Amino acid sequence: MNHSSNDTQAVKLTGEEVAKHNNEESCWVIINGRAYDVTEFMPEHPGGMKIILKYAGKDGTEAYAPIHPPDTLDKYLDKSKHLGEVDMNTVQQEEKEVDPDEAERQERIQRMPILEQCYNLMDFEAVARRVMKKSAWAYYSSGADDEITLRENHSAFHKIWFRPRVLVDVERIDTSTTMLGTKVSMPFYVTATALGKLGNPEGEVVLTRGAKKHNVIQMIPTLASCSFDEIVDAKEGDQVQWLQLYVNKDRAITKRIIEHAEKRGCKGLFITVDAPQLGRREKDMRSKFDDVGSNVQNTGGDNVDRSQGAARAISSFIDPSLSWKDIPWFLSVTNMPIILKGVQRVEDVMRAIAAGVHGVVLSNHGGRQLDTARSGIEILAEVMPELRRMGLDKKIEIYIDGGVRRATDIIKALCLGATGVGIGRPFLYAMSAYGLPGVDRAMQLLKDEMEMNMRLIGCSRVEELGPDMVDTRGLSMHTTSISDTLGLNVYDPLVGPKEKARL
């Protein structure tokens, strides 16, 4: 959209010229065939200076592309620093170091299981872990602090047990439902996750196509690798998309984004409320450290390196002062239904109803923000009885996300009162490992599981699912246990029958 001030340059820059600006005093980098002077910008780079200096005087496109939306430089770097085109023939090809980790990864890619060997959503994760780039894996898979909430999210479902009905006619199963007025084939949606190109060069549009095929809704992330318009352009027919919104400190920008989304047909505005600051994810930070490397030991506490992984690098614009008093403004600037994403207690659900929004997502942000925050499904089990008690359970749509891996998980959420569930990482992993066919199969597997498990619980339509079909008594029993080290050491464990000795 914007045109750089140097667009009219007659002569291209040479690699040699750029290469001179290879240090803190003067730092140029080449991105997509153009040079930029980032000397002044560098200290403000959300991802830290070090990573920029690694590419000072060089072509940084390969590292830059997957984690910066296409319009980043236009938006954030003053036009005067856009130095114009570079004659790429004159740029010295970097000898790539042979990275033994990368070589092993390539080998693993050769030996990838075929898609048919994936029988459930965990299988895609197992494959993705082996074939994704280490840093991409670290970004997707990491969670806050000790990753206790990350793991609790799925684990919580295992504390809920079914009370199925039998002898119900379940010949025809209908898994369709309605979310914010849109009829969908299955009670889940593709929730927003950042930086899709880390896993697949095409990015989020792969998910758009998968969602179309299975008639489910995609939520478009603010921090996508593809631009918003690319993702909207990828939709087909009457396909429905929602927008996930990180609210910018500059409300004018936010307003522009909302209005644009509404104009382009988005049918829901999901405002993230659990991320006034993006979480520290140590797995991601360690991965970044390995990447940047370091030869000099920095021993001063003052000088703590604040570059904290990809998450923090991309989120500095988010407004930490966002509060309940901003809600009326949002309601005034759009006709899209508004849903608060990241609500974590019943009191705030009540407040959301009072504020007049149309829905909430009970979520802890995939375990990436506050560790030992409760799972969405546990919050749901707290929220719904209270709403029912007050006759408010029809006033608002309740969604949850986090840890959903099986159709049984979805069914449990619906039994407890959710309208639908968001699924994020599993589709990223499927896309990273197998592209669109992976996403397609992941959704198909969910559909097959869904149909079967609806039959087995004795319900032919999702409306029939209710709280009497689950036993949640163990759900809030968060126990830990300390092993009896000496006792376990001295215990002589039982063994089974011994085989005859080999001759």
Added chain:
Amino acid sequence: MNHSSNDTQAVKLTGEEVAKHNNEESCWVIINGRAYDVTEFMPEHPGGMKIILKYAGKDGTEAYAPIHPPDTLDKYLDKSKHLGEVDMNTVQQEEKEVDPDEAERQERIQRMPILEQCYNLMDFEAVARRVMKKSAWAYYSSGADDEITLRENHSAFHKIWFRPRVLVDVERIDTSTTMLGTKVSMPFYVTATALGKLGNPEGEVVLTRGAKKHNVIQMIPTLASCSFDEIVDAKEGDQVQWLQLYVNKDRAITKRIIEHAEKRGCKGLFITVDAPQLGRREKDMRSKFDDVGSNVQNTGGDNVDRSQGAARAISSFIDPSLSWKDIPWFLSVTNMPIILKGVQRVEDVMRAIAAGVHGVVLSNHGGRQLDTARSGIEILAEVMPELRRMGLDKKIEIYIDGGVRRATDIIKALCLGATGVGIGRPFLYAMSAYGLPGVDRAMQLLKDEMEMNMRLIGCSRVEELGPDMVDTRGLSMHTTSISDTLGLNVYDPLVGPKEKARL
């Protein structure tokens, strides 16, 4: 019974002729010395096309026999496709590939522990796992989804603790009881399990003989490898059998089965109500994948291979529309007592009483159907107090199955109010590893345990067992726990005294 239309053929087919029909366009296979044209049937094969094509133009008997009852081809393949006898001398002997897994298995069979080394029911499973064919093991041992219910079934018994009585005269222990009017020596029965020939070439009749020896009842499965009549023919004297029934979409067939069973002396009709669709068992599916193999990567979501292990392959006739309103019909077509197998909540037990059936089996189908369904024993602990409260506990016989491995498990079920328990897999494993002597010893071990544990709990007859003899407070506490990874990593565990260094 049926005679194929080509029975009168004068000249046998040759192997060469059959071998020409080795592809999707024309596919013949030889089974038990006869050729069949399955070209048209193939797409409807519940086990998928791939497995048939593997034997196109060849002799498929070895793979076919254990998983198809003897009368399958007569029943399901039109007579016009029965091509008649083949001169087996002209059929080229397949060079068997040397399968390293199979070679190792043969070696393990050589080194099998002797039967006396099995001291409990788990021991048979330990041996069977090592000596059974991989695919047979996969079919028997697999459960639904994450196999959480599969494992919970046995684990649940460990959450129930005894409150034994002392100073009771327990010199003479009587473990006999009465089930549906039949006096049996021990309060368990051999429950129905499919495809017995996978584990033992003789199939279910081995169990018939074992049950006779120990005077317990065998429940005959619909999906047996032996035909129903073979199993009934194997009974001796006044031995009692029950019939497990999967209800066919075609009620005429179902009626014929029931009437035949009653005529042949069956004393109970157990209608399976927890399997409107047979479960996905991924261990079984992976095993089948390995078996069929695949050279071409199938990447389209559309084209998801739906061949889902042995379970799904054999069950496509089951009626998913079976419902409470069918019960009066069943009561009208037989004088056998009717028991609903697979009830999973107290509301449905009430309904069963109201419907006039004679019993229920609280069961989750051995953990093979809906994952995170509760164990039979946990359901029992929910059901009985409610029945007693309403004075209904004598109205119906309550059985449970799933996870029973020890006499203590049986005693716990009886304490909580069960009339008896069903045991399935352990006898399959005993039969697969050691044949009839294995089944015999397994039952004898249970009997020895039963007698001892009745003494130790202070009851000389099963009628004396009551709910005050068990503590079930932990039973419904389904907890999970998330490990503290970093904390465990840095903890320096205690160790015992160090040995002196070797000189």
Added chain:
Amino acid sequence: MNHSSNDTQAVKLTGEEVAKHNNEESCWVIINGRAYDVTEFMPEHPGGMKIILKYAGKDGTEAYAPIHPPDTLDKYLDKSKHLGEVDMNTVQQEEKEVDPDEAERQERIQRMPILEQCYNLMDFEAVARRVMKKSAWAYYSSGADDEITLRENHSAFHKIWFRPRVLVDVERIDTSTTMLGTKVSMPFYVTATALGKLGNPEGEVVLTRGAKKHNVIQMIPTLASCSFDEIVDAKEGDQVQWLQLYVNKDRAITKRIIEHAEKRGCKGLFITVDAPQLGRREKDMRSKFDDVGSNVQNTGGDNVDRSQGAARAISSFIDPSLSWKDIPWFLSVTNMPIILKGVQRVEDVMRAIAAGVHGVVLSNHGGRQLDTARSGIEILAEVMPELRRMGLDKKIEIYIDGGVRRATDIIKALCLGATGVGIGRPFLYAMSAYGLPGVDRAMQLLKDEMEMNMRLIGCSRVEELGPDMVDTRGLSMHTTSISDTLGLNVYDPLVGPKEKARL
């Protein structure tokens, strides 16, 4: 006492003569230099025939001695079968097979940690496991079935947490208390355990000496390796002993035992009530199987070998018909206080009070009888509030045993209302590994722990310990948990900082 009928023989038997009787038709064995004809007795041998046939025609003393009290042959083999002395010079020395296990054990004995390296009672078990004979270890360490109760016994203490008092003068700690009228230095006693010579050639008298040194009471077992009189003879001064009694089917024998014990000064009669039949302990049974060996596969269920480890072999005389109506008789035949050992529920404690006995031991027999029976400490937590509620808590002395390894365990029992606790295996292990010095150190360690922990809980005398000093809310929460196999497999665990690579 008894004199064999062949005592007057003039000529000794020769090894050659004995060696002829080496089979089932005629079986002689030499024990302690004398020959015995056991042909007729063999089928009744509680330990099975096989083990006797192993020594047919040979000298069996080494295997016989540790598991038969010295007077066994006099008591159980008719005098006519006592064949008289053998000239041991004529007996062929058995070439001992080189047993690699035994060679390794000897090596481990060479490298035993010194006694000072044992800092707690588990340490003796760790050492004993490495240096004891395998069969002896199996007999001492084994428990019933899955050994769940065996392990629960100690584990249960870890579910009880302290509520210590501070700012209490604990300069002088007095750990003494009174048990059945006897003042003891510490609130534990050495409970009865069978077959002491398996662990130490001197047997139970070692425990007698240890108990004397620390002024605690020893309970003499019915199934000791030493004879009753040997153990009583080993006591010094006013040392107090109790008698543990397995009640014989022949009450005249029982009466004789009781009267003899009272005459020899025993101050308490502990009647075992939890063992109408001794438990199956599979670890012990497997160990015995390995010992006897087997060349022929016995495949018939009929022919199940009933020789079930040392435990069953020595206990066939126990009366399973013992009941509450026998209690008045016991009260009539002795002035010793009577304590019922093995009571497991509050109803039976009530009944014991009504029957007029002086105490009960809440015990599950060291986890060796009924598996998933509750721990003594859990039963205590059930019993005492009920007794207090009914004003009966002073009517009877309550002891517990099972799983006590730390002074904190003892203190917890006392807080909950026990008069004292029995400790068995730890002293056996200490004795097996280090003899009397081991027992001495084990008791000293307990004393040191006891004194320290009394200080730390804020009590200077045992009378001050009360139920407000412990938190038992988790005690009855018997949970189990099923691992999420796939989820754990795909989780990428957090790691700490990586070391620099080695150059």
Added chain:
Amino acid sequence: MNHSSNDTQAVKLTGEEVAKHNNEESCWVIINGRAYDVTEFMPEHPGGMKIILKYAGKDGTEAYAPIHPPDTLDKYLDKSKHLGEVDMNTVQQEEKEVDPDEAERQERIQRMPILEQCYNLMDFEAVARRVMKKSAWAYYSSGADDEITLRENHSAFHKIWFRPRVLVDVERIDTSTTMLGTKVSMPFYVTATALGKLGNPEGEVVLTRGAKKHNVIQMIPTLASCSFDEIVDAKEGDQVQWLQLYVNKDRAITKRIIEHAEKRGCKGLFITVDAPQLGRREKDMRSKFDDVGSNVQNTGGDNVDRSQGAARAISSFIDPSLSWKDIPWFLSVTNMPIILKGVQRVEDVMRAIAAGVHGVVLSNHGGRQLDTARSGIEILAEVMPELRRMGLDKKIEIYIDGGVRRATDIIKALCLGATGVGIGRPFLYAMSAYGLPGVDRAMQLLKDEMEMNMRLIGCSRVEELGPDMVDTRGLSMHTTSISDTLGLNVYDPLVGPKEKARL
């Protein structure tokens, strides 16, 4: 301060002379260039005789320095035994044995991760474990008995889950609070821990400097390696310190210490009430055993070696008779606020309020005293509701310590009502591994976590944290679980998709 009576000696002692006194009959040792006759003192040495005899006739400075405060010999050894200066040139240099453990440690130090690789407090522990001297690590890291309380301390925080608020303006986070009248930047203080020089040659003054930098309070330990005055001298400006006090049997000494501390500006007196006797820490004891070695097996129980690690060696002066009736005296001798450190139940908090003290620390002494004592955070959850119920929650300041590793842990304590938390070991580990920069970074990491997590829980000031923000339902559920050995052995775990075979 004191001058030895031999200070006026004209001629220095020679190494040869000292070396003659190398046994129990006459034992001299050289410390810091001076000789001391410890023959008579030796039997009273709290650390045992063996360790002194190891240095008899030799220079013991290296072993002595880190565990004895500088003024120890002046205080505890009669002046007549101070033999005067030694001519160190005449002292034979000990050939140091090559210790393979130490060589490996030096290698590990070479490969230490750089400071920036530490992302949380556990990381310092991971590094310290690898680079600290074994005995120092054993002293710092060890806990009482089975170290169950040690581990529970951190684990307990994982049983508390957050109920965060959203849509709160958290742009500006203020983590400051007030403790005993002092404004601090973060709601934690550096709690007292003994023997800082074991980890860092400079000792506790490193912590003084770190505390200054981050404006938090340091509590000075009685058992510091630096002298009290050295630590006070190290403070800067208006930096605030508190004194931790072990009360001496001799109250005059205690009074002198208190008055001196007040004079030197200490702002709080923390009287340790949970250590009438210092705990047995077996990890420490085993480490000491390895150190001292032993050639002769000591088999007598009498002669149990009572030297029980560093802890016991330094604490023999502590008064076990300290009690509530001493509190008025403490209040009378100082104007510093008095806090009782180590309170463990609500009854004692009530009593503390009644006694007029200003605060309590709910603590179990870092898991080093009474094992299976509850965590501080669990006690807090018991105490605060009761105080609030009685309107006493503002009467006293409540602190907790033990197991704090994350800002989330601190926040949980504040939510439940604590004024602040003490942190000990993590700073010792940071100091041991990286010196002051380590302490600095550790505090900075906590600050970063604190700020982020305050945002994520939705509170901008610590006063806003309240009990409704946490879910503590699982906190008191102390469960343990017994594994089902045979069942786990026979279970065939699920696996993910298999890679293609390597060619």
